[in-house]
Amino acid sequence: MAAPGKVSVVLKTVKKIAIQFSPFESNVRSTRQFLSMVGSEKARATNMNCEVITVVKHDKSEPVVDITYVDGDRLVMKGANLTISEMMNAFQSRCRDKDPQAKSGEKK
Amino acid sequence: MHILKQKLMAVTEYIPPPPAAPRGAYPSQSRKVKEGSPLVLLMKKEMGKVFQENKMVAVAQNNGCNAEDMMMLRHSLYKHDIRVRFFPNEVARLFLKESIYCNMTPLFMGPTILIVSKEPKVKEMLKTLRGSPQMTLVGGCIENTLLSVQGLQNYSKLPSVTVVQGELVSGLTMMTSRTASLLQRHPTHLSALLQQYIKQQSSDAGAEAAPKAEEAT
Numbered sequence: 001m002a003a004p005g006k007v008s009v010v011l012k013t014v015k016k017i018a019i020q021f022s023p024f025e026s027n028v029r030s031t032r033q034f035l036s037m038v039g040s041e042k043a044r045a046t047n048m049n050c051e052v053i054t055v056v057k058h059d060k061s062e063p064v065v066d067i068t069y070v071d072g073d074r075l076v077m078k079g080a081n082l083t084i085s086e087m088m089n090a091f092q093s094r095c096r097d098k099d100p101q102a103k104s105g106e107k108k
Numbered sequence: 109m110h111i112l113k114q115k116l117m118a119v120t121e122y123i124p125p126p127p128a129a130p131r132g133a134y135p136s137q138s139r140k141v142k143e144g145s146p147l148v149l150l151m152k153k154e155m156g157k158v159f160q161e162n163k164m165v166a167v168a169q170n171n172g173c174n175a176e177d178m179m180m181l182r183h184s185l186y187k188h189d190i191r192v193r194f195f196p197n198e199v200a201r202l203f204l205k206e207s208i209y210c211n212m213t214p215l216f217m218g219p220t221i222l223i224v225s226k227e228p229k230v231k232e233m234l235k236t237l238r239g240s241p242q243m244t245l246v247g248g249c250i251e252n253t254l255l256s257v258q259g260l261q262n263y264s265k266l267p268s269v270t271v272v273q274g275e276l277v278s279g280l281t282m283m284t285s286r287t288a289s290l291l292q293r294h295p296t297h298l299s300a301l302l303q304q305y306i307k308q309q310s311s312d313a314g315a316e317a318a319p320k321a322e323e324a325t
């Protein structure tokens with residue numbers, strides 16, 4: 001239930017996040033938690049141009065998170081069998097990799 | 109060894125951490141809400157009242173709605189007599205387990221709010237929620253019928269009860285009115301023909317009288 005780690009979600013390299021799930025299924029917990037973390041005020045404040053689109057369906061389909069980055073890459077996460085920490089790790093590691101070299105230089 | 113060095117060594121001696129208990133030795137420390145606590149009972153009663161009084165109960169998830177947006181949303185919903193309520197998820201689950209609405213349990217996950225109203229004003233609610241991007245409608249229960257998002261949208265497109273009743277009545281009476289008009293077709297045709305005949309007769313008589321009058325003058 002608690003958010004994994006204290007690293008804030010930085011959406012600078014993300015262009016669009018599309019989340020779809022069917023709430024009456026039992027495997028949507030991690031997807032909904034991902035949505036609440038990515039849609040929070042702090043996350044949205046890091047990049048005002050990033051769109052977060054949510055589609056709520058009722059067709060017993062799998063919960064899917066589709067992230068489009070600024071450089072055109074796509075990350076598709078099927079949240080049916082993923083935990084929230086795995087999803088956040090995958091997402092944030094890719095975001096950090098795509099950050100411009102200067103930022104990684106500063107961290108070093 | 110010098111006394112100072114001895115002191116230093118004694119102070120900085122390594123103290124290993126106490127060995128952790130093996131997994132499964134102690135029960136997990138999950139934070140369970142005490143079911144019997146009076147606050148929980150009060151909230152459960154409150155939820156029961158909410159479900160009884162309001163015909164429409166919808167569940168929405170709000171990801172990071174700030175206070176200002178929340179206030180605007182509540183204000184625009186209040187204009188249509190729709191109220192926004194908050195209940196903790198654990199209390200909601202406890203209440204739903206014991207009531208007839210147990211199938212709503214999977215909806216209450218994450219930061220959820222309840223949107224309730226006495227009259228099922230789905231169209232206005234959908235319009236208002238479309239204005240705020242952070243609110244995601246997840247499902248609802250209208251007059252004890254559980255509906256998904258598509259169900260709510262279809263419900264909003266239904267015409268009102270009076271219109272549907274009028275359509276039903278007109279459909280039923282269409283058959284009988286057609287029968288009545290079929291039965292009366294022959295007499296009406298006959299009476300129309302007779303009227304036409306009378307008109308012709310009178311116009312002939314008038315036409316004869318007019319040339320006679322002309323001849324006379």
